[in-house]
Amino acid sequence: MAASSREHVLSLYRLLLKESKKFPSYNYRTYALRRVRDAFRENRTVEDPKVVEGLLNRARDSLALIQRQVSIGKMYEVQKTVIEQEEKKSD
């Protein structure tokens, strides 16, 4: 039971990060990645199954939200910000 739920959490986590990377806006993209990581890290030690279920539901809702907002961002895309050029240079 615990093993499959851990897999479940990890797959949700990976999905959230994968979707967040698609944000065209630098600020939204970095925020989503950061916030998802920090939220999962913060709740790493939660045991109570009810709380875990609640958190996972929130995660699923966030995933859908991110997907919608990524689409909107792509529809109204603009030029990149100065810092993204800098990131490319350093990579």
Place this chain on the structure above:
Amino acid sequence: MNRTLSRKLLGSMCGISSPRLSFAQSAVNTVQRQKELIKSRELEKDELRPLYMDFQATTPMDPRVLDAMLPYQVNYYGNPHSRTHAYGWESESAMEKARKQVADLIGADPREIVFTSGATESNNMSIKGVARFYKAKKNHIITTQTEHKCVLDSCRILEAEGFDITYLPVRNNGLIDLKQLEETIRPDSSLVSIMTVNNEIGVKQPIKEIGQLCRSKNVFFHTDAAQAVGKIPINVSDWKVDLMSISGHKIYGPKGVGALYVRRRPRVRIEPLQNGGGQERGLRSGTVPTPLVVGLGAACEIAQQELEYDHKRVTVLANRLVQKMMSEIPDVVMNGDPDQRYPGCVNLSFAYVEGESLLMALKDVALSSGSACTSASLEPSYVLRAIGADEDLAHSSIRFGIGRFTTEEEVDYTVEKCIQQVKRLREMSPLWEMVQEGIDLKSIKWTQH
């Protein structure tokens, strides 16, 4: 090029503090031309966008807020005051949900929240509303010299109507003197209006103590909390605040919406500014814009959830910015109290550098020198003047805004570019040359040639 620019800088640096009018006029012309250079340019097609570091002017909408608003822009378009069909009922239910979200953030009851078009309208409503309602017995209003323009302008209008206004000075750190406030309150004072967090220098006033004082003296207390809501913990009962202005677009919500908290126990009566169908308890008639208030409500709920996380991050980033800046270049002054402040609003003065020139040089970063609503005028900010900043330093100030979406890379880039440009501009400045040689600028007698 070097010589002319340095002469222009010299002119604008000392011309304005010199009593010689024509010299000052040419300096003013120079700054005006430079300002026009900044004003007129929109970005080219493939030009990269600057970094956004002006979070006090406005904030980008949080994607979660937009997501909450869109259904009400597309399908749930009913008028919340329509009582006879589902479109109205669902719109009203969304409006009431938003009301609760706003109320929860500040520790109020939902019935005490009135939706407005923004903090400017809320400020107008509270100040003019309270003053005019209690006009018969009370004629005196107290505010500070560092308030937002809408508060100062409302007070000016009231003065023309025959009210007596006291504009309290602030100390050098931007905070008011509680003793002085106590002495200023009279039996015929109806309202004290003092903003929670200043939008130019980020200073946080002792609201709890002021509230206590006003309650003990039976005076209503209004605070413009536009820059504070969702950024620091607020509880209107703890603070004994009677009226509070809230702005949507300062907390990652939509522009064009705000709220006013109006206490019910003890009751605060205000004369409405906008009359009509009696919406919002008769205090603000007009159809409540459901999509906008849904956005405001969502923004408030998110702010409440993220308050601690955001505050921690913003503090770290702000400290990083200030430490780096002050360790690499000398003669940088932070305006406003270093402790009693909201960390995300950093106002720095770079001596011997003209503020507008620095802004022009930092074209990759969106910054401001002073508040957006006063940037059209050539005067240095009245807030900086009120805290007693040197005339020259007031002209050299830049406001750095850090928010929820600011990254460490953005802060590092801004600091690096800023240090680079300050060093370059100082190299060109004859004043800096003189200071390096050990000349005391205050002792110089300037003459015109």
